[in-house]
Amino acid sequence: MPERPEWKAPAPLPPAPDGKLRGVLGGTALYDQPRHAEARARLDAFVAGETPLAVEIGFDHGMRILDHARRWPDIQWLGLEIRKRRVAAAAPHAPPNCLLWRADARTIFTQLLPPGRVSWVYILFPTPTENPRHLLLTPPFVAGVERSLAPDGAVYHATDVQGLHEHAAGLFAGWPDAPMPPMGPVLSRRERVCARDGLPIYRLCRKRPLPEGE
């Protein structure tokens, strides 16, 4: 098997002077614009209530999240994906407990999800980009995940890129191990490739660190 090039996280972008996240699709003020009010209201309605909420980031063709939503109808499944065509192709197949949305997960986690609302976050084989503007796993994003997770919620990350796993492990250092979230038999596209080609998969599943003093 050919050797895979080592991946190292790109140097982070300097913080924006207004404190907003750099590089995110449409900018962090996107959902303040009236033309996105309807989409935002749809998200707010979808995440309202206390039904457990699972979020899959970068669902690609959506096979996995669609299967999970049918398999676990008592969970709300939110899928976030930045590629317009993927979302347009998958969204018509979503059952009522599944919302597939074209959105940048970094904005949604840092700004739109209600604090403490999410039971499980699935980050499956994120792109090992060398462009800091496109990097998903950064300290502000992890702070957004921490903000959005329920006290017993968990984040699950899987990758076949060792450097990316080490990067994630560094960002989630201090987060205790958590039980695995619901996992059906349908694998993501990349996980199928890894199984086919015998590539190693590095996984971590962590829960929020306890607030200091607890």
Ligand SMILES: C[S@@+](CC[C@H](N)C(=O)[O-])C[C@H]1O[C@@H](n2cnc3c(N)ncnc32)[C@H](O)[C@@H]1O
């Ligand atoms: C390498 S692919 C992996 C796809 C799928 N999760 C899998 O395991 O096969 C990464 C996916 O994440 C999407 N993506 C990248 N950055 C994203 C972001 N900030 N928010 C939402 N989706 C993102 C990409 O469009 C792409 O579909």
